[in-house]
Amino acid sequence: MIWCNKVGKEVFTLQDTVGGIVAACPSLSRIFEELGIDFCCGGKFSLEQACARKGVDPVAVVERLNVTRSQPPSVDGFGAAHMSLTELSEHIVLTHHGYLKSELPRLEATANKVATVHGGEDPRLFEVHQVVMTLANELHGHMMKEEQILFPMIGLLESGHGGTGHYCGTIRNPIRQMEHEHDHTGGALAALRELTEGHVPPDWACNTYRVLLDTLSRVETDLHMHIHKENNILFPRAIELEDRRLR
Ligand SMILES: [Fe+2]
Ligand SMILES: [Fe+2]
Known part of the structure; x- marks a missing residue:
């Protein structure tokens, strides 16, 4: 199940642009911030290119993005x-x-x-x-x-x-x-x-x-x-x- 409201596809791939990913799911900006990947001015780079520029493993990043987006928002029913x-x-x-x-x-x-x-x-x-x-x-x-x-x-x-x-x-x-x-x-x-x-x-x-x-x-x-x-x-x-x- 996909939790980001504006996502129109099943999973993100290495060919998706960084800017497109954040536009579809703004909360994922936290991951890019943590990795030092510029999602605003550098948003036109594909995820693969952006990861290469930062020297981080693109496969691990795309996996993390897809796992994070699929997590439900914290519905706090709590006891x-x-x-x-x-x-x-x-x-x-x-x-x-x-x-x-x-x-x-x-x-x-x-x-x-x-x-x-x-x-x-x-x-x-x-x-x-x-x-x-x-x-x-x-x-x-x-x-x-x-x-x-x-x-x-x-x-x-x-x-x-x-x-x-x-x-x-x-x-x-x-x-x-x-x-x-x-x-x-x-x-x-x-x-x-x-x-x-x-x-x-x-x-x-x-x-x-x-x-x-x-x-x-x-x-x-x-x-x-x-x-x-x-x-x-x-x-x-x-x-x-x-x-x-x-x-
Ligand atoms: Fe309080
Ligand atoms: Fe309070």
């Missing part, structure tokens, strides 16, 4: 109902905070590059870059507060060593603050969606521009799942546990 609050917090940090920490710098750099090169054609790209920078900055601070304050409080509460005597008072206070910040994040994601007309590239968009929109779309999807797990699962369960302890 939250069977997780302790501590396990759930650890899962969120590992899965979603880890994802953002690796992806946000890449997103910022790509937004900067696209605004610099194409902002003259579409000034909204400067705004996209600005919103991305602000969002990234706020998310780094937000994750730090969860990892250093709220999640440890939840862990202490679950182990029976925390509760209303904590310096933050009831756990409802930091949760309320995190939910407020989530609302702010949701607003930024909506703004980015509007500025990019639903993450849809214009006809003239280069591959870097397409990668930016693809990354924005993936970050949005992951953040929606991330915030859902916190707002709708972790936080209510933590409040319920604290309430039980107070009875």
